[in-house]
Amino acid sequence: MNQGKAMGGLRYLLMTWLAVLLLGAPAHAANNIAASLVPESRTVAPGETVTLALVMRPNKGWHGYWKNPGDSGIETSIAWTLPDGMSAGPIQYPVPEQLIISGLMNYVYSGQYTQLIDLAVPSGLAPGTRLPLRGRVDYLACTDQICVPESAQIATELEVGAGGVRDPAFDRYRTALPRPLDRPGTFQLSGDRFRLAVPVPESLQVSDAYFFPLTDGALDYGAPQRVTRAGENLIVETLAGSGAGALGAVEGVLKVGEAQGLMLTARPGGVPAAGVALAPSAEPSAAGGGSTFLLALLGALAGGLLLNVMPCVFPILSLKAMSLAKAGGEEREVRREALAYTAGAVSLCLILGGALLALRAGGTAAGWAFQLQDPRVILFLLLLVTAIALNLAGLFELPNLAGGQRLTQAKGVSGAFWTGGLAAFVATPCTGPFMGAALGAALVLPVASALAVFAGLGLGLALPFLLLGFVPALRRRLPRPGPWMDRFRRLMSVPMFLTALALAWILGRQAGVDGMALGLAAALVLGLALWWMGRGSRAPWLPLAPAALAAVAALLLVPTASDPAQAAPRGLLQPQPFSEARLAALRRESRPVFVYFTADWCVTCKVNEKAALERDEVARAFASRNVAVLVGDWTRGDAGISRFLAKHGRSGVPLYLYYAPGKDAQVLPQILTPSRLTSLVT
Numbered sequence: 001m002n003q004g005k006a007m008g009g010l011r012y013l014l015m016t017w018l019a020v021l022l023l024g025a026p027a028h029a030a031n032n033i034a035a036s037l038v039p040e041s042r043t044v045a046p047g048e049t050v051t052l053a054l055v056m057r058p059n060k061g062w063h064g065y066w067k068n069p070g071d072s073g074i075e076t077s078i079a080w081t082l083p084d085g086m087s088a089g090p091i092q093y094p095v096p097e098q099l100i101i102s103g104l105m106n107y108v109y110s111g112q113y114t115q116l117i118d119l120a121v122p123s124g125l126a127p128g129t130r131l132p133l134r135g136r137v138d139y140l141a142c143t144d145q146i147c148v149p150e151s152a153q154i155a156t157e158l159e160v161g162a163g164g165v166r167d168p169a170f171d172r173y174r175t176a177l178p179r180p181l182d183r184p185g186t187f188q189l190s191g192d193r194f195r196l197a198v199p200v201p202e203s204l205q206v207s208d209a210y211f212f213p214l215t216d217g218a219l220d221y222g223a224p225q226r227v228t229r230a231g232e233n234l235i236v237e238t239l240a241g242s243g244a245g246a247l248g249a250v251e252g253v254l255k256v257g258e259a260q261g262l263m264l265t266a267r268p269g270g271v272p273a274a275g276v277a278l279a280p281s282a283e284p285s286a287a288g289g290g291s292t293f294l295l296a297l298l299g300a301l302a303g304g305l306l307l308n309v310m311p312c313v314f315p316i317l318s319l320k321a322m323s324l325a326k327a328g329g330e331e332r333e334v335r336r337e338a339l340a341y342t343a344g345a346v347s348l349c350l351i352l353g354g355a356l357l358a359l360r361a362g363g364t365a366a367g368w369a370f371q372l373q374d375p376r377v378i379l380f381l382l383l384l385v386t387a388i389a390l391n392l393a394g395l396f397e398l399p400n401l402a403g404g405q406r407l408t409q410a411k412g413v414s415g416a417f418w419t420g421g422l423a424a425f426v427a428t429p430c431t432g433p434f435m436g437a438a439l440g441a442a443l444v445l446p447v448a449s450a451l452a453v454f455a456g457l458g459l460g461l462a463l464p465f466l467l468l469g470f471v472p473a474l475r476r477r478l479p480r481p482g483p484w485m486d487r488f489r490r491l492m493s494v495p496m497f498l499t500a501l502a503l504a505w506i507l508g509r510q511a512g513v514d515g516m517a518l519g520l521a522a523a524l525v526l527g528l529a530l531w532w533m534g535r536g537s538r539a540p541w542l543p544l545a546p547a548a549l550a551a552v553a554a555l556l557l558v559p560t561a562s563d564p565a566q567a568a569p570r571g572l573l574q575p576q577p578f579s580e581a582r583l584a585a586l587r588r589e590s591r592p593v594f595v596y597f598t599a600d601w602c603v604t605c606k607v608n609e610k611a612a613l614e615r616d617e618v619a620r621a622f623a624s625r626n627v628a629v630l631v632g633d634w635t636r637g638d639a640g641i642s643r644f645l646a647k648h649g650r651s652g653v654p655l656y657l658y659y660a661p662g663k664d665a666q667v668l669p670q671i672l673t674p675s676r677l678t679s680l681v682t
Contacts, residue, residue: 032141033058037133037154043164044131047123050158053173054078054091054115054137061143063108066096068214070221071104073147074140076115078154081134085122092116094176095253095261096212101144105221107212108142114173121158129160175447178253178261183643186269187218187250194219194240197233197271198254198264206256209278211236213252217243230275231664232648237274293449297456304349304460307427331472337416338469344420346458352424353454357447372601373637375511375558379519382503383551384422386523387530389496392489396530420465424458502603509600510636511559522554571609572619578632580644583659586628592681593659594622597632597641604670605654612672625681 034057044050054076056064065073080088093115096107121131134155141150185198196211209227213219223239234254248268253261372378390396459466468474500523508516529547576582578595586593596613598605612618622629632641634653645655648667656668658680668676 031150032062035152037156040170041164041166043161044121046125048121052117057112063110066107067093070107076139079136083131087120089118125160131158178263181262181264185266187266188271195271196236202232210255215250217241218250228275230272296453300453300456301460304457335469338466340413340416341420341465342462344417345424345462346455348421348424349454349458378507382519385500389493392493506600515558518554522550525550572614573629575629575631578630590661592627595630595657597653597655599653600635608672615674618677621678
């Protein structure tokens with residue numbers, strides 16, 4: 001830094017520290033940054049968490065500061081006055097901007113910005129109770145010439161009740177927050193250089209990248225940063241800070257586009273060599289790259305379409321076959337059913353995708369098909385599939401039950417909608433071709449774009465039905481309705497019974513023998529109740545209460561933990577449990593390593609294991625080359641596995657990797673054959 005810059009920086013630094021000393025003094029004029037407090041909903045339920053927005057509006061030429069202000073500045077602080085039992089969480093900051101003043105790097109907001117605070121409402125409050133919220137917010141307002149410490153009194157009021165109206169502006173506020181990256185980065189020091197590797201899917205288009213450190217002393221704030229792409233890592237290189245050598249972790253936000261960032265934690269470790277420099281963008285995309293979104297959407301469409309012919313869809317083929325067989329009829333009605341089926345599939349994918357994004361936003365390392373990691377969901381599916389199988393087998397008919405028979409026959413708009421939803425619910429756990437990269441990219445896209453990708457998955461799954469509804473030539477190729485349809489319907493109960501049997505086995509794997517016994521008992525009671533209801537007796541609804549009670553009791557009592565010995569890896573390959581540490585150790589020994597990720601509820605995984613992995617020729621080939629085999633069991637969820645999957649651009653199983661000695665991972669197809677596996681070592 002030259003002498004002029006040094007003196008300018010010292011002058012600006014002195015102004016900042018003077019502001020620190022004066023902070024808290026009463027303001028005698030209107031603030032240069034106006035502060036106001038807005039609740040997401042003014043009506044809250046007891047025990048609920050409500051989000052507050054601290055909206056900051058700087059005058060022209062003024063700016064406020066991020067949590068880590070950089071070389072100078074002060075972060076925002078709030079002294080709350082809250083009703084008894086209420087507590088406020090930390091301030092959540094949007095992605096900041098860089099501003100260099102007199103040679104000093106500042107992390108700032110030059111336009112209107114909004115900081116969010118989560119507020120916990122105590123339980124046990126009576127409806128109508130008013131909750132006054134007050135606070136004093138202290139912050140620093142600066143131009144490029146002067147800094148002024150400012151304070152503002154903020155206040156709002158909540159009322160305890162139900163059905164509050166939500167402020168839609170909070171969607172925009174949350175979009176500006178950095179999204180949490182569910183896998184850690186690595187950093188290392190090389191002389192006076194700080195090098196950081198951030199795992200980001202290669203399909204994500206990044207523009208105007210910059211790393212904002214939250215950990216003080218990790219890097220020199222004012223030094224330029226060089227960001228390159230090396231495969232699935234973004235490499236950040238800059239001058240190290242004075243305290244970098246003593247750090248066990250570095251936290252921060254990686255900016256990947258205009259007002260878009262990823263919150264991450266990096267730990268000491270290897271960092272790949274610098275890769276290809278990122279192309280500058282005159283107009284950075286706020287959606288994380290339009291081409292990334294388009295590729296992810298097309299991948300989701302193709303992946304959903306291919307799910308129709310993959311083994312993981314086999315449990316619902318009976319429902320689809322019955323719908324296809326009855327697709328004839330009045331043109332307008334057929335199209336309505338096709339649209340309803342599509343709406344059901346898309347809606348379910350949106351619900352699952354939205355829940356997944358919400359979990360990840362809350363810091364949970366969840367992945368696609370997270371719902372099947374809960375034994376209660378498996379039990380619910382067991383009861384549902386058992387009821388459908390019994391109906392298809394002709395054990396009962398429910399003419400008085402508006403949606404029951406339609407659910408399996410897909411006759412009518414309501415039945416078509418629920419059939420589409422069920423198809424998506426059962427079909428989407430397995431990650432097929434195209435789906436892996438598409439869903440992996442969706443998890444780092446903005447919320448609206450990510451939901452569009454999940455909707456594309458449902459649309460792809462429903463596309464055959466949609467084409468049948470709108471292309472009469474395709475419907476004319478279907479067999480004509482006749483007596484054969486009744487026999488076909490009963491025949492289609494066989495795969496549904498097999499599905500129920502598979503679900504019972506999965507329940508036993510997840511919740512043990514006791515859990516499986518509970519599920520089978522509840523299925524038996526449900527079957528008896530449905531038979532009674534469909535036999536035309538005078539009191540058809542009589543057994544509904546005990547059946548519902550049995551189902552609820554089973555859902556409440558099913559064990560949520562199983563014996564760890566049950567999940568021990570086994571098979572001809574004698575795999576070891578996966579961990580990144582064990583993988584690294586084996587690779588240091590220069591051994592070839594085969595890694596596969598599976599789950600008991602993933603039909604594709606189980607088919608591959610029986611048809612390819614557990615074959616004598618594969619075991620002999622691997623043993624001849626001393627190939628180490630690691631298995632990651634994702635049946636009950638595992639944060640470490642979730643992070644590793646995401647590192648490879650995947651959000652679900654299966655995933656198959658082969659590490660030749662001294663080489664990077666080779667990603668194998670998701671449909672395996674013995675010859676493909678043996679070719680790895682020959």
